[in-house]
Amino acid sequence: MTAQNTDMPVVDAPRINIAEVAEKYALVAALVVLFGIFAMLLPNTFFTWANVSTMLGSQSVLVFLTLALIIPLTSGDFDLSVAATLTISAMTLAVLNARLGVALPLAMLGAFAVGGIVGVLNAFFILYFRIPSLIVTLGIGTFLNGLTLWMSNSATIGGIDFALVMGVVGTRLFGIPLAFYYAILMAAVIWYVFGYTSVGRRLLFVGRGREVARLSGIQVDRVRFFSLLSSSLIAALAGILYAGTIGAADPNSGNTFLLPAFAAAFLGATAITPGRFNPVGSVVAVYFIVIGITGLTMLGIQSFVQNLFYGGALVLAVALSQLVRKREEQQVG
Amino acid sequence: MTRSVKTSKPASDPFAGLKDGLPRRTPGEAPALYARHVSKIFGTTKVLDDVTLAVMPGEVHGLLGANGSGKSTFIKTIAGLHDPEPGADLILYGEGAPLPMPAGSARRLGISFVHQHLALMPSLTVLENMLLNDLAVEQNWNIRWGTARRQVAETFERFDIHIDPMTRVADLPQADRALIAICRAFEEVRVNAGAGRGILILDEPTPFLPKSGVDQLFSLIRGVVADGASVILVAHDIDEIREITDRATILRDGKLAGTVTSSEASQEDFIELIVGEKVTMFQSARTLAADKPVTASVRRLNAEVARDVSFDIREGEILGLTGLIGSGFNRVPDAIFGAMKGATGAVEIGGKSLDLGHMHPARAMDNGIAFLPSDRLGKAGVGSLSIAENMALPVMGDFRSLLGIDWQKIHAHVFELGRKYDIRPNRPGQALSSLSGGNAQKVLMAKWLQTGPKLLMLDEPTQGVDVGARQKLFQALDEASRKGTSVLVASTDAEQLAQICHRVLVFSKGHVVSELTGAAITKDNISQETLRAHGDAGETVPTRTQEVA
Numbered sequence: 001m002t003a004q005n006t007d008m009p010v011v012d013a014p015r016i017n018i019a020e021v022a023e024k025y026a027l028v029a030a031l032v033v034l035f036g037i038f039a040m041l042l043p044n045t046f047f048t049w050a051n052v053s054t055m056l057g058s059q060s061v062l063v064f065l066t067l068a069l070i071i072p073l074t075s076g077d078f079d080l081s082v083a084a085t086l087t088i089s090a091m092t093l094a095v096l097n098a099r100l101g102v103a104l105p106l107a108m109l110g111a112f113a114v115g116g117i118v119g120v121l122n123a124f125f126i127l128y129f130r131i132p133s134l135i136v137t138l139g140i141g142t143f144l145n146g147l148t149l150w151m152s153n154s155a156t157i158g159g160i161d162f163a164l165v166m167g168v169v170g171t172r173l174f175g176i177p178l179a180f181y182y183a184i185l186m187a188a189v190i191w192y193v194f195g196y197t198s199v200g201r202r203l204l205f206v207g208r209g210r211e212v213a214r215l216s217g218i219q220v221d222r223v224r225f226f227s228l229l230s231s232s233l234i235a236a237l238a239g240i241l242y243a244g245t246i247g248a249a250d251p252n253s254g255n256t257f258l259l260p261a262f263a264a265a266f267l268g269a270t271a272i273t274p275g276r277f278n279p280v281g282s283v284v285a286v287y288f289i290v291i292g293i294t295g296l297t298m299l300g301i302q303s304f305v306q307n308l309f310y311g312g313a314l315v316l317a318v319a320l321s322q323l324v325r326k327r328e329e330q331q332v333g
Numbered sequence: 334m335t336r337s338v339k340t341s342k343p344a345s346d347p348f349a350g351l352k353d354g355l356p357r358r359t360p361g362e363a364p365a366l367y368a369r370h371v372s373k374i375f376g377t378t379k380v381l382d383d384v385t386l387a388v389m390p391g392e393v394h395g396l397l398g399a400n401g402s403g404k405s406t407f408i409k410t411i412a413g414l415h416d417p418e419p420g421a422d423l424i425l426y427g428e429g430a431p432l433p434m435p436a437g438s439a440r441r442l443g444i445s446f447v448h449q450h451l452a453l454m455p456s457l458t459v460l461e462n463m464l465l466n467d468l469a470v471e472q473n474w475n476i477r478w479g480t481a482r483r484q485v486a487e488t489f490e491r492f493d494i495h496i497d498p499m500t501r502v503a504d505l506p507q508a509d510r511a512l513i514a515i516c517r518a519f520e521e522v523r524v525n526a527g528a529g530r531g532i533l534i535l536d537e538p539t540p541f542l543p544k545s546g547v548d549q550l551f552s553l554i555r556g557v558v559a560d561g562a563s564v565i566l567v568a569h570d571i572d573e574i575r576e577i578t579d580r581a582t583i584l585r586d587g588k589l590a591g592t593v594t595s596s597e598a599s600q601e602d603f604i605e606l607i608v609g610e611k612v613t614m615f616q617s618a619r620t621l622a623a624d625k626p627v628t629a630s631v632r633r634l635n636a637e638v639a640r641d642v643s644f645d646i647r648e649g650e651i652l653g654l655t656g657l658i659g660s661g662f663n664r665v666p667d668a669i670f671g672a673m674k675g676a677t678g679a680v681e682i683g684g685k686s687l688d689l690g691h692m693h694p695a696r697a698m699d700n701g702i703a704f705l706p707s708d709r710l711g712k713a714g715v716g717s718l719s720i721a722e723n724m725a726l727p728v729m730g731d732f733r734s735l736l737g738i739d740w741q742k743i744h745a746h747v748f749e750l751g752r753k754y755d756i757r758p759n760r761p762g763q764a765l766s767s768l769s770g771g772n773a774q775k776v777l778m779a780k781w782l783q784t785g786p787k788l789l790m791l792d793e794p795t796q797g798v799d800v801g802a803r804q805k806l807f808q809a810l811d812e813a814s815r816k817g818t819s820v821l822v823a824s825t826d827a828e829q830l831a832q833i834c835h836r837v838l839v840f841s842k843g844h845v846v847s848e849l850t851g852a853a854i855t856k857d858n859i860s861q862e863t864l865r866a867h868g869d870a871g872e873t874v875p876t877r878t879q880e881v882a
Binding site for chain 1: 670672694695697698704706708711712713714715717718722725726727729730733736737738740
């Protein structure tokens with residue numbers, strides 16, 4: 001039962017395969033072990049509720065971005081513009097709300113709409129001109145960066161309505177900022193769509209075999225369009241969340257989320273339902289990376305370690321998921 | 334097995350199994366290749382179980398078996414691509430050879446392989462391709478193109494091959510490419526093993542070759558063994574095996590089913606060894622009640638080579654389309670389903686006339702048309718996804734519940750279909766790519782049959798499907814046709830069309846040139862019609878009749 005999916009119970013005798021279970025939960029175990037190590041090394045800084053709840057809350061932006069990525073990754077497209085979309089969405093919100101005095105809900109709507117425009121642009125160039133998504137989204141992402149710098153005069157814009165900060169990290173439920181629950185909710189929605197709707201199946205088939213999907217009556221371009229659009233919209237939500245997390249928008253720091261988000265997406269694809277991009281695995285992967293970075297930083301290791309960790313995790317994650325896939329495709333006979 | 338054919342069984346004494354039945358040229362001659370007790374386990378599946386094979390110098394030895402019987406695994410083990418389980422050994426000309434075979438040492442020991450995809454670079458010239466192996470492994474800072482060209486020309490002359498070494502491989506027909514690949518491998522054997530020695534292993538070189546190409550290939554093989562080298566030929570076609578090989582070894586489920594002297598074994602003997610039981614070849618009634626209403630009418634269809642094709646297909650009719658490769662018959666299903674661009678014409682189905690210029694798969698499906706392409710894991714199904722996911726794709730909507738898709742129900746449904754169509758193993762959660770060709774095809778056929786289409790179109794439905802699984806597929810088609818589904822089969826396989834069709838349309842240069850009905854539908858008639866239709870063109874290349882897998 002190689003390609004077994006947790007969403008899909010088998011009919012014949014349910015056997016528990018130890019290797020399979022180990023594969024599914026290896027990342028979860030690694031997360032627990034890593035957490036344990038740092039908790040022992042840093043009982044007074046790392047292993048405090050304040051730190052844990054901050055990690056959970058502040059990194060929900062990364063969770064959102066990773067979730068945005070796994071949708072086009074599942075349907076076979078790359079979206080390298082998600083981080084730039086996040087940044088421009090946060091900046092749009094700040095400009096509208098803090099500079100132009102637009103009411104917060106409207107400013108949020110504006111930021112969301114910017115995400116929609118980016119998604120449509122990406123999809124248009126990819127699907128109409130048949131350009132590889134890698135190139136289009138790389139270009140659009142860089143273009144958006146320029147636009148963000150222009151909009152903001154390359155400066156951080158503060159003074160966003162404090163209600164947003166309250167709604168994102170200011171208010172806590174069970175001691176954890178609300179942002180965490182938003183991320184979990186988003187992950188749950190995607191988990192449901194991926195596993196239990198025809199839309200999710202179509203995404204998967206489009207990603208794994210475009211010809212098969214087309215010849216099975218799936219409107220491949222429409223699926224790819226909506227997949228790219230949802231990716232940008234979720235990235236825009238991540239931007240709103242980011243603005244709420246730091247109470248301001250700065251034109252650069254959002255871009256640093258791109259690599260960790262890819263690392264988490266690919267690392268997440270090695271867990272829970274190995275071989276597939278999946279939201280639960282993504283959440284676990286994000287927090288695995290976050291624990292690693294936070295712990296190492298608290299140990300006083302210099303900041304370059306972040307890049308070592310992100311870059312290393314990305315390549316290792318892809319290598320691992322490749323191992324998983326190979327095993328899946330192994331043919332007998 | 335109560336047959337009179339000789340079988341050699343593996344035994345503990347190294348040469349015990351070789352004492353009789355071996356075509357020795359001189360008394361006491363050692364086999365060119367003697368592989369003993371070769372086993373291979375993938376995960377928990379034993380794909381090769383104690384297989385022993387002896388090939389004499391100057392012998393052409395056939396290797397047959399159904400899909401998944403282990404013949405490619407066996408070949409790959411000898412090639413050093415797989416490590417065998419401990420206990421296996423390999424003796425070449427009476428001397429022990431290392432097993433597992435280290436990378437590259439098979440070549441040095443004089444064993445060369447020609448795989449089905451031939452490993453030629455289409456954009457390079459024949460000459461460059463002939464030198465490819467040398468260029469790949471040797472440092473040569475001064476290639477003498479003139480000398481190389483002369484040598485290649487000499488080689489071609491020796492084998493009576495008329496190909497200009499300076500042509501690009503892409504410009505050559507498939508048959509010539511196969512000849513080049515085999516020539517190249519044989520030259521390699523000659524250089525590495527010395528004259529009169531060496532083993533050439535050909536892995537299914539014949540599919541898609543026209544009959545004349547196969548004949549050329551066989552005379553090349555005869556030339557190769559004439560001076561003492563040996564050839565192992567992996568093939569599906571029993572007629573070919575009987576024609577060219579001296580002896581043949583049949584594998585079944587990873588075990589040695591038997592070794593026979595090819596000239597003494599009948600086709601039935603072979604099939605029985607391959608399948609493990611007597612196979613009743615499926616045969617449809619060949620006639621259809623005349624009062625059946627027309628399901629679909631194709632009008633003035635144009636698609637690439639196919640020109641002005643019009644025909645009706647009646648309810649429950651199984652209609653075959655055939656012709657030479659390139660005669661356009663296989664574009665018809667693509668055009669009707671809207672799977673290709675640039676088709677024109679119309680199809681009338683269910684009281685509607687649909688313009689083929691604006692056809693697309695979703696619309697075709699809405700009108701009760703289903704299409705199973707020949708490219709099984711490229712167009713028909715996704716290998717890395719499970720059987721259940723592949724099968725459920727067109728019927729996803731039926732399994733919607735309040736809580737979304739009910740996977741439990743889908744698995745139960747797929748399991749039920751698996752039982753009905755005899756899919757083995759019947760595990761809905763298993764990846765499609767882990768199934769053999771025949772079983773994968775059963776899954777993909779079930780995927781469409783469960784939708785109850787009015788018109789089911791199939792392109793080469795039994796390519797790479799073993800003889801047992803074929804009969805199951807034919808029965809499934811027959812059953813669907815009895816329930817009223819019209820079936821359109823595009824295939825070059827005359828035998829298969831003769832087994833299942835009520836009517837066959839033969840194409841030549843894009844047009845329907847003849848129609849066979851009822852008792853006239855025989856394998857020979859279909860082949861002859863295909864040939865005759867093409868005869869006037871001066872190019873007398875008949876379709877290949879692929880027989881039993």
